[in-house]
Amino acid sequence: MSGGVEQHDTTPWPAGSVSNSVRGEVNGALVQAGAIFGGVHFHHRAAPPEPPPADRRPSGLAPEVEVDGTAYLVHDHPAEARSTGDGGATVRQARCLRLGPGGGFGWLRRVEVRAATPAARQARHAVAAEHDLLRRLSGRVPGLPAVLDFVEGPDDTTLVTAWPRTRSHRPCDPLDALLPAGPVKDPGMLARVCQALASLCATLSALHAHGTAHGALTPAELIMRDDGTLLLRDLGRTDPGPAEYPTPEHLARDTTGPWTDVHQVGAIAYHLLTGRQPGPHAPVPIRAWNADVPADLADAVAAALAPARADRPDAAALGARLRGLAHPTR
Numbered sequence: 001m002s003g004g005v006e007q008h009d010t011t012p013w014p015a016g017s018v019s020n021s022v023r024g025e026v027n028g029a030l031v032q033a034g035a036i037f038g039g040v041h042f043h044h045r046a047a048p049p050e051p052p053p054a055d056r057r058p059s060g061l062a063p064e065v066e067v068d069g070t071a072y073l074v075h076d077h078p079a080e081a082r083s084t085g086d087g088g089a090t091v092r093q094a095r096c097l098r099l100g101p102g103g104g105f106g107w108l109r110r111v112e113v114r115a116a117t118p119a120a121r122q123a124r125h126a127v128a129a130e131h132d133l134l135r136r137l138s139g140r141v142p143g144l145p146a147v148l149d150f151v152e153g154p155d156d157t158t159l160v161t162a163w164p165r166t167r168s169h170r171p172c173d174p175l176d177a178l179l180p181a182g183p184v185k186d187p188g189m190l191a192r193v194c195q196a197l198a199s200l201c202a203t204l205s206a207l208h209a210h211g212t213a214h215g216a217l218t219p220a221e222l223i224m225r226d227d228g229t230l231l232l233r234d235l236g237r238t239d240p241g242p243a244e245y246p247t248p249e250h251l252a253r254d255t256t257g258p259w260t261d262v263h264q265v266g267a268i269a270y271h272l273l274t275g276r277q278p279g280p281h282a283p284v285p286i287r288a289w290n291a292d293v294p295a296d297l298a299d300a301v302a303a304a305l306a307p308a309r310a311d312r313p314d315a316a317a318l319g320a321r322l323r324g325l326a327h328p329t330r
């Protein structure tokens with residue numbers, strides 16, 4: 001509304017009433033909520049600037065990332081970004097494709113420091129320590145990823161390890177690809193699960209022999225290769241979050257170690273066989289959820305999930321039991 005406005009009613013308004021009449025000159029658009037006396041001026045406010053488009057990439061990494069002179073094309077899945085507990089750094093991770101000579105797929109992790117907090121320093125140190133450990137154990141421990149690139153900058157540290165590919169040259173799936181289908185019931189698939197977890201136990205047993213444990217095993221951490229074995233995606237050193245498969249020692253803030261890995265292998269097996277994650281203390285027996293699971297397999301998983309770490313088998317013994325169930329005629 002603009003220009004002069006005629007008075008439509010000269011009758012005084014009773015207390016508490018509302019009128020649409022306006023008395024006085026109006027310049028600009030007006031939304032009236034009641035009686036107004038005197039000159040009215042509408043001041044236009046500049047529209048607030050549009051926010052930048054939201055970054056829909058789960059990792060927050062650019063589509064193409066350069067690491068020590070090598071370019072990598074970042075994939076959206078799997079990908080993730082997490083802040084350290086004190087907010088001092090962000091840990092970004094994503095699958096990627098190596099561009100240039102050699103090609104192949106990789107698993108890229110980068111710690112970006114915003115403030116020199118203890119957690120930020122710890123996260124950077126964890127990436128460097130994992131790089132050194134992978135280099136040292138290369139050729140000694142089966143099922144570990146090879147290091148492709150590693151670089152430490154003033155404000156970030158980046159590690160890229162190999163991600164295996166299938167015979168059809170696509171990236172192998174992580175083990176969690178089996179979970180949406182529900183409990184594993186097919187006898188052939190049960191045998192494959194036993195074989196895969198037995199191969200994981202062989203990797204863990206060799207790790208334990210070199211004085212280290214993983215401690216953060218999840219189905220997403222395990223990559224299924226065409227030959228039926230599992231490859232560790234990484235050593236879990238850069239994950240700032242709580243354990244996805246907590247053990248009794250995690251909850252009690254007790255010492256973790258090789259026994260923790262055994263419990264988590266049991267928890268992953270339980271999840272695959274029942275479609276449910278087990279509770280860290282005395283979970284419901286597997287066969288109560290899935291009667292198709294052989295009793296020997298259910299017993300092996302129950303032993304791995306024993307609340308007391310002294311009652312759990314070591315990784316080599318658990319692997320031997322699982323391997324025997326995968327090949328019952330041998």
